[in-house]
Amino acid sequence: MKDEIWKRDEVASPCVKLCVVHPEARLCVGCLRSIDEISGWSRMSHADRAAVIADLPSRAPQIAKRRGGRMARLAR
16 A cells, blocks of 8 residues: 555656767767756656657667777778
């Protein structure tokens, strides 16, 4: 009974505590949300949060892996 009090029907934040904004895509490299989505998460409705969560997998290709440094020079 006691546990039922603390259960909520909310969409949990996708934050993985790797908070770095990609300079070109302007998305967090950890959770793939925009700055506006991150800052407004607590004020979003359940439906809005669910829509963001559903869209996150399609954003992954926008975050290109860095191809610099020694490995990039060796590939030439």
